[in-house]
Amino acid sequence: MPRHQREALDVPQGRHGDQYRPFAALIDREKRPGCGHDPLVTTEFPSATILGYPRIGPDRELKRALEEHWAGRTGRAELEATGRRLRAESWRRLHELGLREPGALPSNTFSLYDHVLDAAVMLDAVPERYRGAADPYFAMARGADGLPPLRMTKWFDTNYHYIVPEIAPRTAFRAVADKVLGELAEARALGYETRPVLLGPVTFLRLAQAAPGAPGGFDPLDRLDDVLDAYGELLAALAGEAAWVQLDEPILVVDGGSPAVRHAYRRLAGLPTRPRLLVASYFGDAGDALPALAVAPVDGVAVDLTHGVPRNLELFEGRSVVGGVVSGREVWRTDPDAARARLAAAGATSVSTSCSLLHVPYTLRGESGLPSGLAFAEEKVAEVVALAALGPKAGPVPVPPRPAGEVRAESRGPYEARAAAQRDLGLPALPTTTIGSFPQTGELRAARSAVAAGRLPVAEYEARIEAEIARVIREQEALGLDVLVHGEPERNDMVQYFAEHLDGFAVTRNGWVQSYGSRCTRPPILHGDVSRPGPITVRWATYAQSLTARPVKGMLTGPVTIVAWSFVRDDIALRDVTMQVADAVRAEVADLEAAGVRVIQVDEPALRELLPLRREERAGYLAWAVAAYRRATSGAADATQIHTHLCYSDAGEVLEAIDALDADVTSIEAARSGFAVQEFSRGIGPGVYDIHSPRIPGRDEVVARLRRALAAVPASRLWVNPDCGLKTRTYDEVRASLANVVGAAEIVRKSLK
Ligand code: MET
């Protein structure tokens, strides 16, 4: 059902959204006696629950507490106290919202940094090299003097990043239950009987990586039985303490792994002393994995019903089936009819969110100017409670919106003709450039909040941006870079800035979502048809170009990245949403071109992020993602040089798609992830140094990297650039690093002749 119609079912939202009483009219109607609907056939599992909750704090209290602690201004005890306060406040709020049955409130979903890292600690899977650190937990998360942190990567297809555990053939697993028992006792002292949530053993091992030095062919999953021993100890410790334990196995929605699932849950469910086990799958359809799980005597399963009703659920008849009908990842109100139909079709015995609410902001309270029809975490909890009261009701189960029609990837002229038309840019061999942003100074950030708060006149703010652009141009000319950038000083964020300048988007005041550790993002909300009321970046790009004779690269964020880092509407297919954004970017490309900008970069760092978890869906996604990028860029004349940029990910998996973007030049993170360049048929700039670290790359080291790249790519197509934008670095670091980069390019260039 479209969102505007959904509205009619709800009591109107109060001024700040604090009056959201979901489905109030429906509840009044259906609660009358004789108004036949199936009540939930609840087993002992609570009728309403959520799989997890945000933990950064409604006002990012944890972020602040962590950063104070890391800066050495507070001790561990103060940090723990903040954690305790945040947990107590969450339980209190959830209880108030209606999660009142024993076991309805989750515990152990709090984390000081990351729940996968917590699971590693819970199993004592702490690599030896961290054990001597002053604080092994934060050393694994963030590194400690001389000790790099563990790797971090994306949690399934979300924008949350987890710490990748390292498992060796000899990792000595054992149960370390203090955190889980501690939270349970803490909640009990406050009067709440909670349900501890643990990351499941199969997901834990499949997300882990083999420790460095492990023999080739070693797979962390080889250690399943040893890990299960530790889970056995944990469950034994929890047996007298909690009625239910939730084991999170989102890996159930990913291909493969049935034998491990079968084995793991037969063993765990067969333990002589254990609480009841709820196995939670999420982020998609677990249908393929359910038979393997059902053969084990686990007591219940939680399934994601937001995209449909999984097959094989009848195998769980007589056990608890927790229906995740309220999306934990999207920000729209739930359609009660659709949700109840799904609960009925699934034979659900309880109602829940589809996944943890970690991925949405806390609350609509305090927001204004947002479109109607939204629900954040608190509002979603109220929906879960209301749906449990209403119960299932048979009806048509809606299918997700289908893309409208076909899209074909539009093309520019052949690359050779473009390269010829671009020759008058006058670039040397191995042209040097940067990825777009220059250091975002504290003054810039302060000016941005001042102008937003009305404390700084707009004209004054814009003058400061221009002054910053002038400085960035001067710096680059002094360094001797070939293709310059304006430095992006006007941008708070590469997606939010565009969202603020496009119709169809809204931005929240306080809608923060944890990205990793203390880092949060405030994803814009794409709620309507997207269009571009006017040029967005042209003014800054042309100002920058007016200051220099060297080419200045216009800088845009690509359509796939804009949708990947936003909450998007759910009433049309993602592909069609992305195409609308692509049209807006295309118009911006045209305006930049018309204003004389000859080089335009359209960034797509999130191309890999949206890759579907299931292999069978990947080719379809990549085809439309490429088509969207090409819709955005294919209007450019041959003489306009189109760049793209990718980072953050194993580009290796999507190399063909990156090539299919057909950009004239692709800059790609390489220094950190050691990416190989051979496959590229056009200009390629494998990053020559890691911008995530304050370390200054040596000139010789860059020379060596360039020589290595030249073994695979002809000099006519090799570009020289860092891994990513420089906004998190200081000017001192940037100057020193780029001087070595430019110096290295000169040395290698000379040796070519
Ligand atoms: C995460 S990719 C960032 C690209 C952007 N142009 C920047 O330099 O900041």
Ligand SMILES: [Zn+2]
């Ligand atoms: Zn980047």
